[in-house]
Amino acid sequence: MRSDRFSTLLKSNLGFAIPIIVVLVVLVFGGIGMYLVEYKQQGANITKLGEAIWWAVETVTTVGYGDYYPVTFVGRLIAVVVMFSGIGVVVALLGMLSQRRLQHVESMFKSKINGRTRHLGDETKTVIRDKIEGIENLTEQEFDGLMVMMKSLRLTLLEESKNLYKCPKCGNDYHRKPKFCGNCGLALM
Numbered sequence: 001m002r003s004d005r006f007s008t009l010l011k012s013n014l015g016f017a018i019p020i021i022v023v024l025v026v027l028v029f030g031g032i033g034m035y036l037v038e039y040k041q042q043g044a045n046i047t048k049l050g051e052a053i054w055w056a057v058e059t060v061t062t063v064g065y066g067d068y069y070p071v072t073f074v075g076r077l078i079a080v081v082v083m084f085s086g087i088g089v090v091v092a093l094l095g096m097l098s099q100r101r102l103q104h105v106e107s108m109f110k111s112k113i114n115g116r117t118r119h120l121g122d123e124t125k126t127v128i129r130d131k132i133e134g135i136e137n138l139t140e141q142e143f144d145g146l147m148v149m150m151k152s153l154r155l156t157l158l159e160e161s162k163n164l165y166k167c168p169k170c171g172n173d174y175h176r177k178p179k180f181c182g183n184c185g186l187a188l189m
Contacts, residue, residue: 015096019089023060026089030082031056037075044071060086103183124153 035052038044046052046068055068059082070076131146167181
C-alpha cells in the first residue's frame with residue numbers, strides 16, 4: 001500500500017526527483033572522490049570521509065564556509081564539477097517550481113474566464129428563450145430588443161470561435177495570434 005503511494009508520488013513529481021537524485025549522486029561521488037584525492041596530501045585539510053562529504057554538501061549548496069577546501073589540482077577539478085552541478089540543480093528546481101506555479105495560475109485564470117463567458121452566454125440564451133416562448137405578448141420595442149440580443153449573442157459566439165488560435169504542439173488557445181506559444185515556446189508565425 002505504501003509502495004503504491006510512493007510510486008504514484010514519484011511518478012507525479014519525477015521532474016523534482018531527478019535533480020534530487022543527481023544532487024545525492026554528486027554529493028556521494030564528489031565527497032568520496034575528494035577524500036581519495038586529498039586525504040594523503042601535504043597541507044590537506046580534508047583528511048576524513050566525513051569532512052569530504054561535508055565539503056561536498058556546502059559546495060553543492062553554494063555556502064562554502066571555507067573550512068574545508070581542496071589543495072590538489074585534481075581536487076580542484078572535482079570542486080568545479082560539484083560547484084557547477086550545485087548551481088545547475090538549483091536553477092533546474094527553481095525553473096520547475098516557477099513553471100508549475102505559472103501553469104496553476106494560468107489554469108485558474110482560464111477556468112474563471114471560460115466559466116464567466118459560458119455563464120453570460122447561458123444567461124443570455126435563457127433570456128432569449130423565455131422571450132421567444134412569450135413572443136405573442138411582446139411589444140414592438142421588446143421584440144426589437146430581442147432581435148438586438150440575438151444578433152449580439154450570435155456575433156459574440158462567432159467572434160469567439162473565429163479568433164481562436166491553437167498551438168499545434170500543446171493545444172494552448174489564444175484569442176490573438178502570438179509569435180510564440182506561451183506554454184511550449186513553439187514559433188507560431
